[in-house]
Amino acid sequence: MAPPLELSRRRFLTGAAALAGTAFLASCAGLPGGSNARTLQFWHLLSGADGVTMSGLLDGVNAAQSDYRVRPTVLAWGEPYYTKLAMAAAGGRAPDVSIMHASRVVGYAPGGLLDTWDTGRLADLGVDSSTFTDAIWRKGFIGDDLYSVALDAHPFILMYNTEICDAAGVLDSDGKLKPVTSPEEFLEMARAVAAVSESHGLSYGYLGDGAQMWRLFYTLYTQHGLEMGLPQGGPAEIDEDAALASLGFMQQLLDDEIASRSADYQSAIAEFATGRSGLFLTGVWELRSMQQQDLPIDATIIPTLFGTPSVYADSHSFTLPHQSVPDETTRDLVYRFVADILKGSFDWAEAGHIPAYLPVTQSAAYADLLPQANYAEAAELVRYDPPAWFTGSGSRFQADFGAAVQNVLLRGADPAEAITRFRARIDQQLRTPNPADPEGAGA
Template sequence: MTTDRRAAPRLSRRGFLGAGAAAGTAVLGLTGCSGATGGRTPLDYWHLMSGGDGILMGDMVAAVNASQQAYTAAQTVLAWGSPYYTKLAMSSVAGRAPDLAIMHHTRVAGYAPGGLLEPWDVAELERLGIGPSTQPERIWQKGQHEGQVYSIALDSHPYIMIVNTDHADAAGVLESDGTVEISSPEQLVEVGTRLAEVTGGTGLSYGFLGDGASMWRFFYTLYRQQGAEMVLTPGHPAEYDMDAAVTALTTVRSILDGRIAVQSNDLGGSIAEFVSGSTGILFTGVWETPTVEDAGIPYSAVPIPTMFSEPAAYGDSHAFVLPRQASVDPDSRRAAYEFVAAMLKSSGTWAQAGHVPAYLPVVESEEYQALPASSYADVTEILNYDPEAYFSGSGSNFQNYFAENIQTVLLGRTEPQEGMTGFIERVNSLLMQPNPAAPAA
């Protein structure tokens, strides 16, 4: 299902925010039924959400706190990326971690082996209405490590394609359902060229300068669409497909010709040119859909097109984890379970950030299905997380290492095979080093 804002009236983001909060409060009143006597149990909650995401997270925490009398969650917001994950690891090592924290699903492999996280009690989660039947299978499985559940996803946030439907219609590439058919690298070039003829400038928007995450997301999407695997096993060289990697990089580079797409754009520049109406297609993450919505341009947001043999899209998930503590307060631990269940059940609010809620009853609700974001909810079926390693995942240096070797490829200064070889050499050096968070043998 896709969304063309010209087609039919739909519930606005702000309208659903109010409806979601009201519905969430009604549901949440059923969950917070226990706590310490003599007052609410305090719950220390860390996360790394800022900007619009941070506002929505704060709204959700406030709604959960107001919905019951058992506990009060106090949020601590830390800087995104390495600063956050470093401080979380240090607090766990010292045994003075928060009761609850947000972590990307892809970071669990670096934290669970060393005992920095504690596993969730699945039976207790299911008592509260959360379990494998309430989340897409591949999202639930990603939260596991060696048979235990360490992270409970709040969402998934995949790489998608956003289309200016007016430009696409004028270029003759808009399908009746609001999508644009791009089934091969050659068709990507053709569509981009036709859109450029309409805009009078460039046809596609893609920003990557100085941004390893943007480079990796597009590359890994096209790499996985070829059915190629990347396996990172400690103590062994990386297993990967050089031919598929070269094809993926060549495909990205084919649009960076100054006509189809700007040859050297950063992420902010690509978004700015798209929302100004200067281009017809934007390749980006779902978190940019609110920016496009607020710009007021006619658009459809859809899963990334399948340009090779297999549907695939890069993605990650914000997830709840239990950092290791030297001494666990049973009331706080009980509150953490109840708080997570409440947050998932009210995650319609979180959908305002463009993320796809992981809690299936929310995704299946009429309120969510009325949102523009529902047009790419099915992307969870083709979601591909980073190859698992202690050094990979969102907010790690893994994607920076990719940028160190691949930016010059995209700029046309080095060849794809040379850039990929340099990246794999860096990865192999890390694979020969022990996980610094793992216990000594």
């Protein structure tokens, strides 16, 4: 539970910082490596298949040199992770480096919970603006200061079963989905797939999951060539027409023919994984699990239905939790570690994510990596959550969106009333100062 707003967030975090020590101590088991190697404490929130892949990357960088050894600590995804990370930074117990979602950084930097990256030191190691797409590199900045360095982009995409889609007649001569450029064309394609599918044409799990609703909605909303503006103090800048068109299209998808009106995330995964549907709206993080089902699958970016190519995404990004007096030798090694991981992130691509480091995604090996290479263009089109201290992956913002719009999708409620409720909630948040910012300046 968040502390009352009248209680200083920094005082709360400082007083509770000792709680983070349990995770820190849990990471102190023996680690192989030379006795002269400096230990780097690294916190992240990656579990499941992503956690296994990250462990492999860490084993690789540990084995490749003898100057440092990375000691990882894995904490629970979402708010538990971000709370413990903030407490550690406020209480003088911060790890040397951490992973954050890029969309969450704006809520932490104003309160001094993160240190900035030195772009010159990064450039000396081959990490600079030329090695990232502009959208991903710029997302790491707040004003003129770089607070995060992206490992990847993980967009919302469209997977499809090539056998089912071939039977539906929606593939071109190269075996790819035929292009669709409007909501009407997408609905026509999806109905054709539904006609030859055992269950539904499209799997899309959203019930009780605000993040899933937001990912698709914001993809469609930004395809209108717009982004939401959330200025501190409010009001929220939301284009009513674009919002209603996006929600209305989502309603049309969920007609119990194209897609189930009452599917949660796990049931949608199960439907597609067992070959009972031909299309699947999901994140790239599900690619490896689908490949393990031995399905004939391919993947692509979500088609541009409202005029402007755009894809909702976030990035796992490296950050420097604040240290009052950082050890410069250790800090130099952190820079080396991040550069080493970026340059060796091909295995991260195999897990489905799009590596942020362009020399990896522009390599011949990546061009041969399928279906990942088929949606690599998403890195040029990413749209993150609108920046505010309360937005981002795992945030209440996405849950609030789901609470406002779920009945639009489940029971056909009025989209305009849902957007009004969502706007009212966001305006309330915008009037609330960032509790992590001691100046009360917000994001």
